[in-house]
Amino acid sequence: MGITGDAIKALALEHVALMSAIFIGSLALTFAVSLNKNQRDLYSVQNGRKVLSEKTVLVGGPDRSAWPWLTEIRARFRYMRAGHNDMFVAFKNYSGRILRAPLADYSFFVLPPAYMEELKSLPPTTMSSSISVEEYLLGGLTTMKAHDMLGDITWQVVRNHLTQKLDNLVGPLAEANRNAFQDELPDCSDWTPVVVHDVFLQIVGRMTGRTFVGEKLSTNKLFLDTYIDFATCVFVVSSYLKVLPAFLRPLFAPIIPEFWKIKRIHANNWKLLAPIVKAKKQEPKEQAEERKAAGDGDMLDWLLEASGPNATVKEILTRQLGIGFAAIHTTTNHMTNCLYDLAYRWDEYAPPLIAEYREALRETDGVLQKQTLSKLSKLDSFMKESMRLNPPSSLAFNRKVLKDHTLSDGKVLPKSCWIAVPAGPLMLTESQFPNPHVFDGFRYHRMRQEGSEESKTAAAKTSQFTSTGQYSLVFGHGRFACPGRFYAGVEIKLMLIHVLENYELKLPDGSGRPQNFHFADAGIPDPTKHVLFRKLKG
Numbered sequence: 001m002g003i004t005g006d007a008i009k010a011l012a013l014e015h016v017a018l019m020s021a022i023f024i025g026s027l028a029l030t031f032a033v034s035l036n037k038n039q040r041d042l043y044s045v046q047n048g049r050k051v052l053s054e055k056t057v058l059v060g061g062p063d064r065s066a067w068p069w070l071t072e073i074r075a076r077f078r079y080m081r082a083g084h085n086d087m088f089v090a091f092k093n094y095s096g097r098i099l100r101a102p103l104a105d106y107s108f109f110v111l112p113p114a115y116m117e118e119l120k121s122l123p124p125t126t127m128s129s130s131i132s133v134e135e136y137l138l139g140g141l142t143t144m145k146a147h148d149m150l151g152d153i154t155w156q157v158v159r160n161h162l163t164q165k166l167d168n169l170v171g172p173l174a175e176a177n178r179n180a181f182q183d184e185l186p187d188c189s190d191w192t193p194v195v196v197h198d199v200f201l202q203i204v205g206r207m208t209g210r211t212f213v214g215e216k217l218s219t220n221k222l223f224l225d226t227y228i229d230f231a232t233c234v235f236v237v238s239s240y241l242k243v244l245p246a247f248l249r250p251l252f253a254p255i256i257p258e259f260w261k262i263k264r265i266h267a268n269n270w271k272l273l274a275p276i277v278k279a280k281k282q283e284p285k286e287q288a289e290e291r292k293a294a295g296d297g298d299m300l301d302w303l304l305e306a307s308g309p310n311a312t313v314k315e316i317l318t319r320q321l322g323i324g325f326a327a328i329h330t331t332t333n334h335m336t337n338c339l340y341d342l343a344y345r346w347d348e349y350a351p352p353l354i355a356e357y358r359e360a361l362r363e364t365d366g367v368l369q370k371q372t373l374s375k376l377s378k379l380d381s382f383m384k385e386s387m388r389l390n391p392p393s394s395l396a397f398n399r400k401v402l403k404d405h406t407l408s409d410g411k412v413l414p415k416s417c418w419i420a421v422p423a424g425p426l427m428l429t430e431s432q433f434p435n436p437h438v439f440d441g442f443r444y445h446r447m448r449q450e451g452s453e454e455s456k457t458a459a460a461k462t463s464q465f466t467s468t469g470q471y472s473l474v475f476g477h478g479r480f481a482c483p484g485r486f487y488a489g490v491e492i493k494l495m496l497i498h499v500l501e502n503y504e505l506k507l508p509d510g511s512g513r514p515q516n517f518h519f520a521d522a523g524i525p526d527p528t529k530h531v532l533f534r535k536l537k538g
């Protein structure tokens with residue numbers, strides 16, 4: 001789950017006064033880090049004794065220095081600015097070694113991919129992705145708490161309800177998508193510049209709203225602002241506060257406007273949705289079942305079902321806000337990347353993608369349904385390639401280790417450390433992706449079509465947009481891989497089909513594919529750039 005484009009805009013353009021606080025924070029950080037006893041190396045236990053087994057490589061820093069704490073501070077400041085790029089450099093220069101990514105307030109052990117297989121199925125009592133998210137986003141101050149917003153019930157709802165109901169959701173989502181395009185895009189009868197990030201944030205918000213709260217509320221401005229702004233505020237508040245040592249954060253938080261906005265967002269969420277949840281709670285069971293069977297169920301219904309009768313209205317609403325956090329900006333950022341790639345290469349990709357869609361629609365009796373989307377192998381491949389080259393972070397598989405865990409080679413991941421794998425560099429592995437830096441929109445499609453039956457069967461499992469694995473890490477991997485990826489895939493396919501069917505795209509004359517922004521290990525599409533849209537005639 002990556003940083004949001006709006007957070008970058010807010011961080012860059014607003015709150016100049018806060019820069020002074022950051023300066024004080026930096027000084028405090030200097031002090032704090034000099035005291036910081038964060039573990040830097042890994043040990044194993046031999047004959048009951050702790051033995052140094054791996055000196056890790058500090059990303060962006062010299063290997064070792066005479067002034068370790070000064071090196072540490074410099075590396076932490078450098079990581080904020082250049083972490084994304086430095087990760088690729090360190091991965092290349094220190095192949096097979098364990099790296100250490102120095103975030104402002106703690107470090108991640110970045111493990112070689114060979115460990116992923118043995119770690120991917122460990123239970124949440126040993127390592128947790130939700131707690132890692134909570135700590136990264138300072139959940140105590142931003143309300144992004146693992147127990148309230150993420151974790152088991154959220155997983156159940158997304159995996160067992162949302163994903164299972166995708167067949168029935170395609171129709172309503174396609175309708176929400178069409179209406180949102182009509183309302184959010186300008187006329188475009190001639191070439192018209194569209195700031196795609198901003199427009200598609202609204203369109204994704206409305207589609208997500210259709211699933212979360214039903215048709216009527218999904219276009220409500222307050223609902224959209226509430227769900228869209230929450231993630232932005234969380235990122236802004238946590239980005240500022242992370243440079244401060246923990247004891248200063250509660251003191252500084254109240255001077256950040258977004259800290260108060262988070263409170264208003266919860267209040268608005270309550271104002272909008274509490275009466276609805278209360279009414280659903282009182283609805284006779286049979287009537288509720290009938291309503292849901294008729295296709296009139298939404299995320300609030302599924303949350304009520306999964307949380308049990310004792311869950312309070314507040315618990316349901318907080319959890320729904322958490323799912324919105326995970327769903328809206330991630331999908332918008334990826335859609336923005338797809339549109340930049342498509343506009344840049346329109347003549348090469350649009351004709352085969354449109355032809356593929358028409359053929360799929362014909363094969364499914366002219367009715368756009370989930371089966372139609374499943375047949376769009378080239379579009380699926382295009383979306384995955386765009387993700388491979390534009391990952392939301394150069395890291396993935398982020399976990400907080402909750403108890404000492406001994407790896408198969410004897411090294412001990414100590415309780416309370418953080419781990420991740422170098423997703424960005426792995427997705428440029430030459431043996432897996434010939435010419436890895438070149439955008440090849442149909443490479444995954446070819447993997448599924450070419451070679452022996454055996455390799456085609458293997459590729460069918462590993463090369464889908466939603467597949468995860470050692471070289472497909474944008475949705476994470478293993479037990480905690482993103483449960484919303486199937487839903488995200490449907491939303492993005494529906495939006496891209498609508499673009500392909502109704503518009504031509506191009507980038508402004510002379511401009512290349514917009515460059516991504518990077519902040520620490522995160523990468524996001526530039527949210528300020530526009531693409532030119534022209535409506536197709538007839």
Ligand code: HEM
Nearest residue numbers: 001129130150151326327330331475476477480481482484
């Ligand atoms: C392109 C869009 C998306 C991307 C790139 C993305 C990425 C991710 C990643 C990297 C993780 C962590 C996985 C791991 O640690 O192994 C994650 C977790 C999660 N995602 Fe997504 N996601 C997307 C869309 C969605 C959508 C649409 C939903 C919901 C409808 C969703 C719900 C979740 C949830 C509930 C979690 C678990 C959070 C936790 O408890 O740690 N995601 N996502």
